[in-house]
Amino acid sequence: xxxxxxxxxxxxxxxxxxxxxxxxxxxxxxxxxxxxxxxxxxxxxxxxxxxxxxxxxxxxxxxxxxxxxxxxxxxxxxxxxxxxxxxxxxxxxxxxxxxxxxxxxxxxxxxxxxxxxxxxxxxxxxxxxxxxxxxxxxxxxxxxxxxxxxxxxxxxxxxxxxxxxxxxxxxxxxxxxxxxxxxxxxxxxxxxxxxxxxxxxxxxxxxxxxxxxxxxxxxxxxxxxxxxxxxxxxxxxxxxxxxxxxxxxxxxxxxxx
Amino acid sequence: xxxxxxxxxxxxxxxxxxxxxxxxxxxxxxxxxxxxxxxxxxxxxxxxxxxxxxxxxxxxxxxxxxxxxxxxxxxxxxxxxxxxxxxxxxxxxxxxxxxxxxxxxxxxxxxxxxxxxxxxxxxxxxxxxxxxxxxxxxxxxxxxxxxxxxxxxxxxxxxxxxxxxxxxxxxxxxxxxxxxxxxxxxxxxxxxxxxxxxxxxxxxxxxxxxxxxxxxxxxxxxxx
Numbered sequence: 001x002x003x004x005x006x007x008x009x010x011x012x013x014x015x016x017x018x019x020x021x022x023x024x025x026x027x028x029x030x031x032x033x034x035x036x037x038x039x040x041x042x043x044x045x046x047x048x049x050x051x052x053x054x055x056x057x058x059x060x061x062x063x064x065x066x067x068x069x070x071x072x073x074x075x076x077x078x079x080x081x082x083x084x085x086x087x088x089x090x091x092x093x094x095x096x097x098x099x100x101x102x103x104x105x106x107x108x109x110x111x112x113x114x115x116x117x118x119x120x121x122x123x124x125x126x127x128x129x130x131x132x133x134x135x136x137x138x139x140x141x142x143x144x145x146x147x148x149x150x151x152x153x154x155x156x157x158x159x160x161x162x163x164x165x166x167x168x169x170x171x172x173x174x175x176x177x178x179x180x181x182x183x184x185x186x187x188x189x190x191x192x193x194x195x196x197x198x199x200x201x202x203x204x205x206x207x208x209x210x211x212x213x214x215x216x217x218x219x220x221x222x223x224x225x226x227x228x229x230x231x232x233x234x235x236x237x238x239x240x241x242x243x244x245x246x247x248x249x250x251x252x253x254x255x256x257x
Numbered sequence: 258x259x260x261x262x263x264x265x266x267x268x269x270x271x272x273x274x275x276x277x278x279x280x281x282x283x284x285x286x287x288x289x290x291x292x293x294x295x296x297x298x299x300x301x302x303x304x305x306x307x308x309x310x311x312x313x314x315x316x317x318x319x320x321x322x323x324x325x326x327x328x329x330x331x332x333x334x335x336x337x338x339x340x341x342x343x344x345x346x347x348x349x350x351x352x353x354x355x356x357x358x359x360x361x362x363x364x365x366x367x368x369x370x371x372x373x374x375x376x377x378x379x380x381x382x383x384x385x386x387x388x389x390x391x392x393x394x395x396x397x398x399x400x401x402x403x404x405x406x407x408x409x410x411x412x413x414x415x416x417x418x419x420x421x422x423x424x425x426x427x428x429x430x431x432x433x434x435x436x437x438x439x440x441x442x443x444x445x446x447x448x449x450x451x452x453x454x455x456x457x458x459x460x461x462x463x464x465x466x467x468x469x470x471x472x473x474x475x476x477x478x479x480x481x
Contacts, residue, residue, distance in 0.1 A: 159458060161334075171334040172460040181310075181459070182433065183303025187290030188281060188461040196462055213339050213469055218288055221469040226333035226342065233337065235462050 006091040007061025010035045014068040016047055016076035016107070023047070024074045035064060038081075046075040051113065053082055058097055059089025060123060067100045070107035070136070080113040083145070083239075086154060088121035094155075099128040103136035103202075115143040115195075115239050118177060122154030127161075130200070134165035138202040138229075141246060145239045146176060146194045153177040153194075162200055162229065169227035170200060190235055193219070195242035199232035201253055206230065211253060220245040222252065262389040265359070266382075267399045269406065274351035278344060279411030279479035280304060280404065284467035286415045294422040297412050301405040301430055307461040309404030310437050311335050312379035313397040314456050317445030319383020320396035323453075325368050325376060331453035332377035338465040340472035342377075344481035350375030352382060362388035397441035401434045402427075411479055 012035035015028035024047040031037035036052045051066070058064050070076045086095060097116075103109045111130075118124065132138050142160065146153035157180070159173035174196065176184045183189055190196060206228035215221045220234035232249040236242035265271065282300065285291040291300050315328055336342045353375065357365050365388050368376060375381075379400050386396035409423040440457070447455035468481060 161454075161458075167330065168334045168454075170337060171331070171454075171456075171458040172337065173458045174460055174462070181306035183299055183301070183306055183461075186299030186303045187285045187296055188300045188303030188307070188464050191290050191463050213472070215466070215469050215473055218470055219463075219466060221338070221466045223337045223465065223469065224339055225337055226330075231337045233462055233465055235466070 006093060007059065007063060007089070007095065008033065008057065009063045010065070012037055012051065012066045014049055014076065014078070016068070016070045016074040018071065018073045024076060034058070035066060046077050048077045048079070051078065051080040053080070053084065057087065057089070058095035058124060059087050059091065060095055061089060061091030061093045062095045064096070065098045065100070068109065068111070070103045070109045072104040073106040075108045077110040078112065083115040083117050084113070085117045085119055086122035086124035086156065087119050088154070094123040094125055097124060097126045099126070101128070101130040103130070103132045103138055105133035105135045107133065108137040109140070111138070111140040113141070115145045117145045117148060118153045118156040119148060120152045120154055124154065124156050126156070126158040128159070130162045132162070132164045132202045135204045136202065137204070138200060139250070140200040141197065143195065143197040143239065143242055143246070144174065155179045160198065160200070162202070164202055164227050164229055167227060169225045169229045170231060193235040193237055195236045195239045197234050197242045197246050199246050199250060200229065201232070201250070202229040204228055214252070216245055216249055220249060222249055259390055262391055263395045263399070266386065266389055266391065267402060269410070271355060273355045274348060275403065275407055276410070277479060278348065278407055278481045279415070280407035281464045281467050281481070282408035282411040283415055283477060283479045284471035285463070286412065288467065288470070290463070291412060291416070293416070294418065294426055297409065297418065297423065298426045298429060301408055301426060302433065303461050304408060304464060305401060305405050305430060305433060305437055307459040308464060309401050310441060310457050310459050312404055313400040313437055313441030314444040315377065315379040316383040316386065316396035316400040317393040317441045318448040318456065319380045320386045320391065320393040321445050321449055322387070323445070323448050325380050325384060326371065327453050328380045329372065329376045331456050332380060335456070335458050335460070336377070338468040340468040340481060341465065345377045346375035347480070348378035349381040352378055352385060356381065356385035356388060360385065360388040364388060393442050393445050394438060397438040397445070398434070401437045401441065405430055405434070415478065
């Protein structure tokens with residue numbers, strides 16, 4: 001971690017590899033400062049890692065990067081100990097949070113961090129890029145909460161791009177808060193909801209048997225993408241209801257096999 | 258180029274089937290999110306800066322001669338709702354038929370052969386603009402304008418909204434349409450050198466979710 005004029009730069013890296021005994025080892029597990037990493041009890045073939053926020057942030061001017069590579073046949077589950085809160089900070093300028101994930105053939109990644117909360121006055125740009133091999137598997141959850149309870153949100157933009165076998169199957173950006181292009185909170189965008197989330201599921205079997213589109217009430221839908229992947233998109237009044245919708249959708253996807 | 262060709266292509270009476278689609282307005286009206294001119298404006302503004310910007314950028318890139326297969330894949334990746342992908346291809350096919358009859362061109366024929374079930378409408382729009390002798394900025398304006406004129410005219414029918422009020426909404430959005438068209442042309446030019454990842458990917462969650470809610474209805478006035 002380095003503190004530079006204008007903010008903190010922090011990098012966390014994880015490499016997950018088959019250990020040859022039916023489990024997954026972590027030859028690289030490097031985190032620092034706000035991105036400290038802890039390995040927790042494994043379950044079966046899967047290695048589990050928790051991102052432990054050792055300080056608050058990202059603040060204005062900070063730049064965090066998290067990279068995880070799941071090698072062939074390895075299985076990794078990453079969560080976080082608490083929600084991430086974007087705060088204004090003393091340095092001027094936006095904060096950046098970049099997530100770079102790759103899943104090789106036969107690998108599986110569950111990327112399930114807690115919510116990202118955009119506090120008043122913050123300005124955060126998140127990019128998430130995932131590359132999944134043709135027989136790789138992914139479950140990725142993103143949840144954005146606009147403001148703490150009763151608080152106006154900051155500026156938040158979040159772009160996610162997911163490629164499977166070299167083809168981009170999802171590329172979308174959400175921009176909200178003060179300074180975002182107009183209408184973000186209106187009847188086409190969030191409709192006044194304060195929590196918005198996505199769940200991306202990539203499974204090779206979706207190539208032959210894509211999931212059927214379905215709606216979960218008026219504020220969530222399971223969307224089969226153009227490729228072996230599905231997106232669950234949901235908006236809700238608050239973080240708790242959003243999590244309920246995403247959990248319900250994931251259960252529905254799991255019950256398909 | 259002929260400036261009048263732009264009026265022909267952008268005319269709501271151009272026989273490309275757009276009148277059968279509400280651009281998400283029908284779902285938003287039913288859900289109580291559009292109730293009058295003010296909420297229609299907010300809806301249109303949100304659509305313009307998301308789906309409208311993406312469509313205008315695709316159209317601009319296609320008008321600049323970027324590979325349509327790559328653009329069509331990029332459109333798929335930016336349209337998670339299968340109902341919206343189906344609608345975009347259907348509209349693309351209808352526009353293709355009208356454009357080929359209006360401005361016969363080798364390029365349009367080639368795209369029609371490549372996509373027998375239709376390419377995404379903004380991609381076809383860009384190629385049609387080329388065939389009509391128009392440029393990227395014209396294609397971008399057409400797409401940006403369509404992204405709001407469709408919901409506005411649909412809402413006149415859905416809510417019996419005063420047509421004067423709906424047209425005033427469009428007029429108030431004009432300066433923002435200019436900015437979106439400018440950004441779209443910039444993005445289209447960036448794609449020429451840098452590939453389709455340069456395209457914007459702005460999204461509007463309730464447009465995507467609402468499209469699926471709408472597609473599940475047994476009876477509806479508009480196709481999307």
